[in-house]
Amino acid sequence: MTAPGTTRAGAGDTRAEATAVSDQRFDAVVVGAGSGGLTVAFGLARTGKRVAVVEADAVGGDCTNVGCIPSKTLLAASRALAERGLRAGDPGWADAARTVLAFVRAKRDALREREDHEVAVEPNLTLVRGRARLLAADRVAVATAGDGAAERVLVAPIVVLATGARAVTIPLPGLDADVATTNATLFDLVDPPRHLAVIGGGAIGAEMATAFARLGSRVTLVEAAPQLLPAAPAAAAELVSAGLRARGVAVHVGAKAVRYERDGGMLHLETDGDAVAVAGVDRVLVAVGRRPNVDGLGLEALGVRVGRGGIATDRAHRTSVRGLYAIGDATERAKFTHAANAQGRRLVRHLTAPWLPLVPEGDYPAATFTEPEVAQVGPSLAALQARYGADLVVTHRVDLAALDRGYVEGHDAGFVEAHAMRLTGRVLAATVVGPHAAELIQLLVWLQRRRGSLWQLSRHVVAYPALSEGLKKVADAFVFATLPKLPRELGAYLRHRWRRR
């Protein structure tokens, strides 16, 4: 590895001679200054490596600029507005809603400035503005936008791709750019739409439908799958759907948007062969998925393997080309800010201490900040049954209303559910729906990622009365169901495990 500050422009190598002037050598080049890229860049820089990080857009990536930060600020601020009881049409409402949207931008901008500053003052870290293209596994050309002629070449033995992803757009006839928006432009709205149609009922769509309904927009939510949050259990999706409807959101599942007419703001849907027309739609948020940013990077020419879901990587985050790594949304393996961050940490550890064993990456948890909140970890029940056989997977569920804390606070929706291995009680997957579900699920995430069991969880002690008791009650339900028929369970476990092998 090149020592910091030295160059290797060799004598007699004319190509090297020719580029020596414009080439800049680093210990590592990170392409993309989002959540994953910054984790790697700071991590390596703090171990003394000279790191260049290349970014064409804003530092902080989607999360800071057009993702989690503005969306969660909007969710928090719109909830505060709704709790004040202000409704669309009330005196003061329009100003209040506009203030919320301006507040979201102010918070985003302040964080962006802080991150810009942190990058600027970090020793060993150089921010290179422009669009990156790989010339070789160890050579990255950076074209400065607006000035195609100026191109810098960064050379490093380690190159990390952390280019992220962006919203998929759909060709909806009649939908023009002034009406359509994605998460990339949504937070630039000065006023809430009168009637927002959200196409896509995944996490982003369901959260933004929640937020704009609180801001007083009429909201129509359209999802092609038979349920909202297609990756969540049906019972969770049902509660989210009920929560949205209680806020006045019109929820259409199994529905496809087919056409938009500017005249009258007509959004035409097709659902089960029927045609439905929604009138007065003045803004359409397209949130039907995200695709990895892999174009224009020169991956094909280098022979980097790219799958349908993104850049293919192994568990050390290596691409198919030696010296070239990839993490985060750009890869097949991670689709969350916290996953990009976790992969960044893994990669730093692996690059700085390659002798440490590489622990399995494990499943990443997910949280959706709707009303109620939904948090999950692990595969779906169907996927677990396909993997282990239906006879080996047991499910236990406790409603929050059955807990003492649920009783005193009057929670009538929400639950804790765990899928576990028969007999051993190993936690395979879990879902929590309810207030602060993303916090409540932590212990189940811990157990799922570390192959812990419900036997262990049943010995946990929860300070009374907390909703976390629900986790323990799920474990108790497993213990009470298993303990009295232990010999039978053991027999069934061995029989079905055997059959699988």
Added chain:
Amino acid sequence: MTAPGTTRAGAGDTRAEATAVSDQRFDAVVVGAGSGGLTVAFGLARTGKRVAVVEADAVGGDCTNVGCIPSKTLLAASRALAERGLRAGDPGWADAARTVLAFVRAKRDALREREDHEVAVEPNLTLVRGRARLLAADRVAVATAGDGAAERVLVAPIVVLATGARAVTIPLPGLDADVATTNATLFDLVDPPRHLAVIGGGAIGAEMATAFARLGSRVTLVEAAPQLLPAAPAAAAELVSAGLRARGVAVHVGAKAVRYERDGGMLHLETDGDAVAVAGVDRVLVAVGRRPNVDGLGLEALGVRVGRGGIATDRAHRTSVRGLYAIGDATERAKFTHAANAQGRRLVRHLTAPWLPLVPEGDYPAATFTEPEVAQVGPSLAALQARYGADLVVTHRVDLAALDRGYVEGHDAGFVEAHAMRLTGRVLAATVVGPHAAELIQLLVWLQRRRGSLWQLSRHVVAYPALSEGLKKVADAFVFATLPKLPRELGAYLRHRWRRR
């Protein structure tokens, strides 16, 4: 052990002959139908044992009737009232506050009825109403209140004392029964006091000051120790104090109530030698501590060892007398509903499967539902330093405001703090202050009770953006502080561990 339904009245034993008619034989007698007692009674009954549970007062014990259930219902309902923006003196306020207090009683009564019903329908479980007195380790006399002549004698090879605790009263000159209240009578108030003085700034005092301030009462909180929540870290107590003051509560720490004058409702305090008079106090809540219910049980005659904090027990919950067990608030070892419950579960496991190893009981977590909430597990820093030496205990703390979720939601108070063993990172104690702290702390409780480490915690993945990230950041802080100077840390650890031995 006597088989269910059989008696052992032996021939030729005149004493046995004489009592055979009135004696009732069971497999176990549980004295006290509170949280701990019911856990044992149901647990044993469900394994097929015939169990008698003796209760002089209401089923459900303090928790259901005069403790957690009404207090947490009051906290939730009063928060909802405060969020509606209703203040004392507003039109509709008096009715709303009265409705809240009636709602608390209705919830309590409904739960009490449910628990009465659950006890009544449980096979193998017999509720015996009356006051219990031990005749021998296996004989319990039950006197029915109001009819001293009627006494039943229950005989069982296992007797479990779960008699709980009650509020300590203080002899405050001038304070009559119609002004004084404890948690036992507080929830019978039909209207909130105009000015409530709370004597005792522990968990109960601080929570009830919070609730009644939300209901519109003027509240004065008096604590003799130099801080509220004397068992919590000073930084946590400071935030609770600030939260109460922001609600208008007058907080006096290092202050002692010395006298009450009915005329003008004057409560006289002494603080640092100065005299302070608080006027207009129409109700005084005494919440200065709880004492175990051990009187009148006949413990002394049997030679049962009772310490200052309650009945002495070993880790199998045995008293000093064979066949006699004790759990919960009546003992020296547990002062929480969840501790009584956990001990009850341990005892059931131990009695039904005595061959299973007895795992250490561990520390019990605690939660105080003030604004902000405070959750803790493990000894104080001072106690840890006394046990391990100051050089072996490291502390790391992260403010919620420094987290992304804290940033977007604008949390300006609250933190996560952990005390850990130097080098190994073993979690020794932790405190969380902030919204839903009692939920957030779970993973730290888990680690503390299982001797887990901050090294492990730093590999946890938290779905972004949740406040639980604070736990991980505390672990990261430890790792970043330890990793770069590992050899020095190892040396220091060995040196100080060695010295201790």
